Amino acid sequence: MTAANPADLGPTTGLALEATDVRVSLQGTEILHGVSLTAASGEVVAIMGGNGSGKSTFVRAIVGAIPHDAGTISMFGKEATPDARKLIGYVPQRVSAAGGVTATAQEVVASGLLGYRTLRLPRDTAARVREALTALSVADLARRDVSRLSGGQQQRILIARALVRKPELLILDEPMAGVDLQSQVALAHALGHLKEHGVSIVIVLHELGALTRLIDRAVVLEHGCVTHVGAPPHDLGVHALPGHDHEHPHEDPALSAGGTLGLEGPR
């Protein structure tokens, strides 16, 4: 899958993502105390760290789901405005692809092409949906009711939904949580393909697992501060232990307000 050229946004330069000294407060408490991260074109950067270290808060600030108090976030050399964020594909921490509605997998993926407050789908929707489903090796599930798919299959559908936009920058929050090995390998394969095509990937991970060979760099957070930047750590202490609970999704204000259930791209 080839990423779209962001020509409609004018000339873009520089890093795919540059976040500098980002500070975020939630309900009056500062959660991120000046966190920085860069991702070059075609680079895969993992955000790692213990539970509550601020990983999801950081990616939610990057995609504009929550505001940041200080610091700068830019994409492709431009301030992260809603227009610049159109180049992002975002897969939030585990949410149900069904969300209580009846929809087929292909309908869920197609919904990724709906613009903000726009209900018109592009003419090539069917082909793009097929391409995205194929990239995640789930083309055979196209007509299945998503509510009847397994957690790992639903996760792949949600990633296909982000890919259908042909993002220049893909941000995934713990895509491997609760995902079986077959889905992990399919996902690693799809991400490798995107990387080859110059797509930048920022991915929140607890364990490197099937993605080990794909990760170029890791940024490790602890209590809202960066404690390591460089080669990915292979052992993050308690997080490497079997049975560690990785699944406790957070509610984004954007999701609860708009009821998007993770089915909407970044604003």
Ligand SMILES: Nc1ncnc2c1ncn2[C@@H]1O[C@H](COP(=O)(O)OP(=O)(O)OP(=O)(O)O)[C@@H](O)[C@H]1O
């Ligand atoms: N909506 C919120 N209001 C107040 N505090 C919050 C909110 N969401 C998260 N926090 C707090 O912010 C801190 C960082 O949470 P965050 O979800 O970013 O961590 P994380 O590194 O993604 O954790 P995990 O690995 O458990 O998913 C935690 O102390 C959490 O309790």
